[in-house]
């Protein structure tokens with residue numbers, strides 16, 4: 588069994604981006620600028636946004652945060668989005684999810700300019716992705732594809748099973764894996780809550796992507812010997828032996844599953860750091876498109 592080291596690979600990507608930003612600035616260009624909108628005080632969202640801001644600045648990009656309380660109206664939020672769509676100094680932005688219940692999430696996402704949609708959630712970007720056109724791809728599946736490519740995992744002709752059909756991970760992951768290119772070309776199955784025999788489907792996988800949001804869901808009996816397992820889950824579990832009082836676990840029962848695998852992503856240090864790296868890659872892409880560079 589080999590660990591797929593997302594931390595080291597994401598550090599390499601960030602170094603490359605930092606060098607590119609420095610080179611652009613040497614040539615007299617402004618730095619890329621990513622903005623984020625955060626509504627409320629969801630713990631996981633606060634962590635993600637803080638990490639995004641820190642990493643953005645570390646590579647020399649500009650980062651700005653638009654924070655609002657839970658009671659902001661949908662109309663006010665739409666006005667902020669319109670402002671950022673029109674702001675010449677912002678290359679791309681995200682609206683952190685989840686949003687409060689009184690918001691129509693689809694309407695909010697659809698209001699983002701597709702060319703500034705570095706989350707890749709807008710229907711235009713999802714449509715382009717489905718058609719195999721150039722698109723902003725959601726950061727988590729984008730990061731996973733980059734991770735597999737850089738780690739030298741063969742995907743072409745392999746059987747890939749994706750557990751979970753969310754718009755953010757499972758669905759774009761399946762689309763990316765089935766694309767016609769040498770770092771994809773997999774035969775893909777998506778499993779979900781109505782799949783008749785999920786364990787039997789999962790056991791067929793050469794590459795198993797667990798993205799269903801349930802701690803420790805994937806057990807050893809669901810994994811074929813020699814499979815590559817990608818764990819997208821990230822959950823806080825109470826643990827009194829830790830100073831913090833918790834530890835992080837994924838959607839995979841790592842202790843039992845890892846010995847069966849050819850390779851597996853750990854939690855933390857696997858998919859998580861790649862998500863941020865992919866968001867930075869998307870910001871660079873938006874910047875270049877806007878400034879007509881490269």
Ligand code: GUN
Nearest residue numbers: 681682683684685706726
């Ligand atoms: N909430 C959980 N994951 C994400 C993400 O990738 N982007 C945004 N905007 N919100 C999220």
